[in-house]
Amino acid sequence: xxxxxxxxxxxxxxxxxxxxxxxxxxxxxxxxxxxxxxxxxxxxxxxxxxxxxxxxxxxxxxxxxxxxxxxxxxxxxxxxxxxxxxxxxxxxxxxxxxxxxxxxxxxxxxxxxxxxxxxxxxxxxxxxxxxxxxxxxxxxxxxxxxxxxxxxxxxxxxxxxxxxxxxxxxxxxxxxxxx
Amino acid sequence: xxxxxxxxxxxxxxxxxxxxxxxxxxxxxxxxxxxxxxxxxxxxxxxxxxxxxxxxxxxxxxxxxxxxxxxxxxxxxxxxxxxxxxxxxxxxxxxxxxxxxxxxxxxxxxxxxxxxxxxxxxxxxxxxxxxxxxxxxxxxxxxxxxxxxxxxxxxxxxxxxxxxxxxxxxxx
Numbered sequence: 001x002x003x004x005x006x007x008x009x010x011x012x013x014x015x016x017x018x019x020x021x022x023x024x025x026x027x028x029x030x031x032x033x034x035x036x037x038x039x040x041x042x043x044x045x046x047x048x049x050x051x052x053x054x055x056x057x058x059x060x061x062x063x064x065x066x067x068x069x070x071x072x073x074x075x076x077x078x079x080x081x082x083x084x085x086x087x088x089x090x091x092x093x094x095x096x097x098x099x100x101x102x103x104x105x106x107x108x109x110x111x112x113x114x115x116x117x118x119x120x121x122x123x124x125x126x127x128x129x130x131x132x133x134x135x136x137x138x139x140x141x142x143x144x145x146x147x148x149x150x151x152x153x154x155x156x157x158x159x160x161x162x163x164x165x166x167x168x169x170x171x172x173x174x175x176x177x178x179x
Numbered sequence: 180x181x182x183x184x185x186x187x188x189x190x191x192x193x194x195x196x197x198x199x200x201x202x203x204x205x206x207x208x209x210x211x212x213x214x215x216x217x218x219x220x221x222x223x224x225x226x227x228x229x230x231x232x233x234x235x236x237x238x239x240x241x242x243x244x245x246x247x248x249x250x251x252x253x254x255x256x257x258x259x260x261x262x263x264x265x266x267x268x269x270x271x272x273x274x275x276x277x278x279x280x281x282x283x284x285x286x287x288x289x290x291x292x293x294x295x296x297x298x299x300x301x302x303x304x305x306x307x308x309x310x311x312x313x314x315x316x317x318x319x320x321x322x323x324x325x326x327x328x329x330x331x332x333x334x335x336x337x338x339x340x341x342x343x344x345x346x347x348x349x350x351x
Contacts, residue, residue, distance in 0.1 A: 009208045010249035014256020015263065016200055017212060022264035023186060024193025029277030036336075036343035045190035046197065047317060053198025054322035058205055067205045072310055072320050074327025079316075082309030083331040085301050087338015091346065092298025094277065096313040096335075097306055098214035100299075101254045105261030107273045110280075114292040118299015123215075124222035125300070126307040127239035134238070138308070147324040159324060171191075 018102045021046075027102030029094035029110070036091050041179045045171060052167045059156050076141030093118065186268035201319060210249050211323070213315030215306035217251040219243050222303075283350040309334070 018027075024046045025031045034040025061067045090096055093115045095103050100119065103111035126133075149159045182188070201212050223245025227234045234240055265271035276291050284290060306312040309331045311320060317335060320328025 006208060006249045007247065007252045010210075010252030011256040013200065013204050013208065013212075014253035015260035016256075017197065017253065018257030018260025018262075019264040020193045020196045020200065020260075021257070022261040022270070023188040023268070024190050025187040026193070027261050027265075030279045033277075033279055033343060033347075036339045037347055038340065042187075042190045046194040047313075049191045049194025050197035050201065050318050051322045053195045054201040054318065055324070057198065057202040058322055061202065061206060067209070069205075069323045070211065071323045071325030072316065072327045074310055074325075074330065076330070079309050079327050079330040080334050082305050082307075083334025084305075084338035086305030086309055086312065086331075087335045087340075088342045089298045089301025089303075089305055090313070090335060090339040091342035093295050093302055094280070094298070096214075097218055097302065098254075098257065098312060098314040101214065101257035102261035105258040105263075106265045107271050108277065109273060109275045110277065110291050110295045114295025115299040115302075118296040118301075119215075119218045119303035119306075120222045120225065120299075121296070122300035122303025122305070123219040123307055124226060124303075126304045127219060127222060127226075127237060127243075130237075130239035130307075133308075143326060146326045148326060148329065149324060151326055156324070163324075 014101075017098075018105055021099060021102040022106055026099050027095075027106040027108075029103070029108065032096075032099060033091070033094045039179065041174050045174060048167050048171055052164055052171075055160060056164065059160055062156070071145045071147050073143075073145035075139055075143060078138050081137075089118075089122070184267050184269070186264075186270055197318065198322075201322065204253075208249055211315070211319035212253070213250055213311060213319055214254050214257075215303075215312035215315060216243060217248075217254045218303055219307055220245050220248070220251055283347055 021027050025042050026046055031040060031042050035043035062069055095111050095115055097119060100111045100115050149156045204210055204212055220243060223234055223240045227245055275288050276286050280291055311331060313335060316328040316331040321332055
């Protein structure tokens with residue numbers, strides 16, 4: 001596809017994504033840190049309803065042959081260690097790489113002056129260390145782009161149906177608990 | 180058109196909107212929503228300003244070229260989209276110190292900026308290490324049922340909750 005056309009599409013989808021995150025309250029430090037301190041479940045509610053809606057839709061489209069899914073490959077060392085380092089940064093900063101873009105648009109200067117600088121530095125440091133990491137620690141416990149249905153050797157919908165019920169129940173319980 | 184100025188929306192409405200958006204990005208552009216790789220590309224672009232084109236031959240940037248792509252434009256659009264929503268909602272203002280931070284740690288700007296830089300470094304490093312962030316793994320990857328994304332998303336929150344409880348516990 002024409003590159004310019006792709007870039008315009010990205011921009012338009014980004015405007016919608018930023019709009020929705022701001023409307024949901026997820027561009028604020030207070031809401032994100034409230035989630036990590038477990039006294040405000042807005043972020044989890046947004047994420048779970050996005051995953052629930054998205055999961056059903058993209059798998060219907062996959063079934064119809066309209067789209068090709070592209071699950072990320074990974075390894076235990078990548079996803080567990082990287083995930084925990086990410087989590088520590090998430091709590092210190094109070095934004096993630098997506099919500100920080102929204103926070104900047106919302107006027108939060110700690111996001112712009114501090115967070116953005118840090119993310120760029122952290123990414124650059126990783127790029128510098130990458131040759132030493134990529135065939136070493138990042139490969140430990142490698143499992144590739146396996147999906148849950150492939151891991152369990154069942155069809156997609158055998159996972160999607162019970163998982164949807166589970167995510168729905170989690171949302172219901174959060175609502176019941178009033179958090 | 181009250182919904183355009185209403186704030187906040189129900190988190191379910193915002194979440195379902197993001198879910199539908201993820202159908203559209205995949206169907207129309209062929210890309211799942213993601214954000215963190217764009218910061219790595221930007222880091223490469225900045226490095227290129229100082230060190231020139233040889234940056235492009237680094238192993239990392241050979242895999243993730245330092246160029247503007249679909250996702251980079253997505254992240255740029257997010258700044259504008261959030262600005263637009265904040266303006267419409269009457270919620271836009273310049274603010275250095277978030278309210279909950281100030282209540283726990285005071286209003287010193289340098290402290291907040293220093294911790295933000297430190298947090299950002301871990302976030303940038305960690306997202307490249309894990310191969311994605313709260314969007315790419317947490318939303319797009321989990322909905323595609325990728326094992327790597329479910330493991331990552333759980334670890335993002337485990338690391339985040341433990342760290343948040345530790346730093347806010349130390350302030351109490």
